[in-house]
Structure formats: structure tokens, C-alpha cells
Amino acid sequence: FVAEWRYEDVQEKVWSISPITEFCGIGKRMAARLKMSGIESIYDLAQADPYLLKHRFGVMGLQLFAHAWGIDRSFLGEKSQVAKEKSFGNSQVLPRDYARKDQIELVLKELSDQVATRLRNSNCQTECVSIFVGYSKGQVDGLGRSGWRKQLKIARSNNTKVLTEHVLKLFRENFIPGIDIRNLGVSFGKLVWDTTLQIDLFSPPEEQIINNQLDFLIDKIRQKFGFKALIHASSLLEGATAVNRSGLVGGHAGGNVGLGG
CATH class of the missing domain: 1.10.150.20 (5' to 3' exonuclease, C-terminal subdomain)
Incomplete structure (x- = not known):
């Protein structure tokens, strides 16, 4: 029984x-x-x-x-099975210099959405979030850097909302106003197989389950009808790039891997 x-x-x-x-x-x-x-x-x-x-x-x-x-x-709490892939990531050379924080965050949200989709399509979860920010040509910050890369260890997840929040947290903690940005990248590493939904004890379980189900519903729609069949309203705002990049072949000229359709 x-x-x-x-x-x-x-x-x-x-x-x-x-x-x-x-x-x-x-x-x-x-x-x-x-x-x-x-x-x-x-x-x-x-x-x-x-x-x-x-x-x-x-x-x-x-x-x-x-x-x-x-x-x-x-x-x-058992030890997770490590996935064969080491990481998933998307990077983009922006169509112009970006200085506005809100527009930079908009692109980071789109990149996070794209990479999270690739995680789920490969039945993986990530335990490490990384972002890369490259400055416009000839610009350096007070530390003499032409850009920076930061990462954060997290409880394993492949939920778009959760991963996007981590990406934005990293960016906001390290953003330097007054410097133009031309390159952005998001990657998720330390991958494990997606065998169960990891519940965060400090967030409502019902909300987490609903968000997880919503992600997979969005994935199915995009797989059947293409990426542009279902996009976030923010992707129509000034500075967004996902819609235009969704038509690129093989992700060239902007790191658009995973958005075919």
C-alpha cells in the first residue's frame, strides 16, 4: 500500500x-x-x-x-547530486552606453529570466549567482577597474523571481554611479539536479509553490510559441533588449543563447 x-x-x-x-x-x-x-x-x-x-x-x-x-x-538536507554542466550564463554587449541604474537593472532582469529558463529546461538548480559589469571603453572606477564581477552563494533554486532578486542585490551593492556601462553578464553556477522544490522557511510556502508552477507554465508557452509570445511588461520599456534580441540567430551579437523560438 x-x-x-x-x-x-x-x-x-x-x-x-x-x-x-x-x-x-x-x-x-x-x-x-x-x-x-x-x-x-x-x-x-x-x-x-x-x-x-x-x-x-x-x-x-x-x-x-x-x-x-x-x-x-x-x-x-541530503547532499545534492552535482549536474554535468558547470554553469549557465548569458552576456550582452549593450547597444549603447547605459548610465541609468533602472535601465541597467532592466537588462539584468531579462538576463536572469533567460538563464533561469535554461536552468529549468536542463532540470538543474543553482547554488551560486554571478554577475559581470563591464564599463564603456576608456572608463575606469576609483579602483582602476574597467569593470567588476561578483558572486553570491545561495540556497539552491531555479525560480526566476528568487534568482533575479539575488542578481539585483549583487548589482545594487556594487553599483558605482557616474560610470557608463556597456557589457552585462549573468551566470548561475554550482549546479545540482532539480530533484525537489527547495522551500525557504522564511517565505510563505504557498507563494513559493505558485511561483514555481508559474515558471514552468511560462516555459511551456515559450517553448511552443516562441519567447516573444509571453514577455514581461517591463521588456517593452526604454532600455530593454530582450524582445529585439529574441530574433538573433544562435545568440550572436549579444549573448542571446536560450531565447530561440
Whole structure:
């Protein structure tokens, strides 16, 4: 006999487990401690503040919170299988010098979207986000650099929204106003096979699941009808390049790999 519970079943089946001591990892002593924090049911546990749970109960508090959302952290914590590919990336020589921060971020968002799509199409997730910024010819910053490259280790993901936020964080932390930019690049490395959805305990699980499903729906539409069949509204703004570049052959003249269609 095989029993199967999906994330959609959590509210109906997991949160209804009673008494609370029937839940994996909660004995009488833990139940008493939880009650002192106002937690008397699995529903209460799922709605609790994970930061507070970690503060009061340590790692066990986070594990119980994850279990309350149907997530088995012992499985998610296992060593990931490394993918054959070392990294995925797209780079672009901009059609002109870019000085406005908002327009530079717009291109970085588009690049992130493109590379995240390639990750999912290859059934991979990334644990390292990197960006490259190259200045216009002849320009250098106060450190004598003609550009810079930064990277950030992250919890593995292939979600466009999550990866874009990391890319923009890196850019905003290192952006130097007053210098024109002509080259941009985004790459995702330390790849692992996409075997499960990695849930961030500090963001609403429902939102993460919906974002994950939305990504794959967008991927399917683009695979069938082409990249331009479904684009972000921001790609129509001044400074955006994805729409024009989607017609390039093989990604030449701008690093447009992965946008064929």
C-alpha cells in the first residue's frame, strides 16, 4: 500500500492531525513547551513565526515548522547530486552606453529570466549567482577597474523571481554611479539536479509553490510559441533588449543563447 500526500493536502490532512503528540517529533514534553508558546495544534505550528521557533527551540523548531508544511527537511538536507554542466550564463554587449541604474537593472532582469529558463529546461538548480559589469571603453572606477564581477552563494533554486532578486542585490551593492556601462553578464553556477522544490522557511510556502508552477507554465508557452509570445511588461520599456534580441540567430551579437523560438 502506497500513501501519497501532496502540498495541496497539507491544510486538510496535516493540520488536522490531533492530538498534537501524534505528529512526528512532538512528544509530551515538546507539546508542553509548545503550549507555553501558544501552540496547541499543527495549524498553530504552521502559522507560527519561524524566527521565534528557532530562537526558542533551536533547529528542532525549524524542523517542526517545516514538517507542519509537509516538508521533510531530513531529505532536503541530503547532499545534492552535482549536474554535468558547470554553469549557465548569458552576456550582452549593450547597444549603447547605459548610465541609468533602472535601465541597467532592466537588462539584468531579462538576463536572469533567460538563464533561469535554461536552468529549468536542463532540470538543474543553482547554488551560486554571478554577475559581470563591464564599463564603456576608456572608463575606469576609483579602483582602476574597467569593470567588476561578483558572486553570491545561495540556497539552491531555479525560480526566476528568487534568482533575479539575488542578481539585483549583487548589482545594487556594487553599483558605482557616474560610470557608463556597456557589457552585462549573468551566470548561475554550482549546479545540482532539480530533484525537489527547495522551500525557504522564511517565505510563505504557498507563494513559493505558485511561483514555481508559474515558471514552468511560462516555459511551456515559450517553448511552443516562441519567447516573444509571453514577455514581461517591463521588456517593452526604454532600455530593454530582450524582445529585439529574441530574433538573433544562435545568440550572436549579444549573448542571446536560450531565447530561440
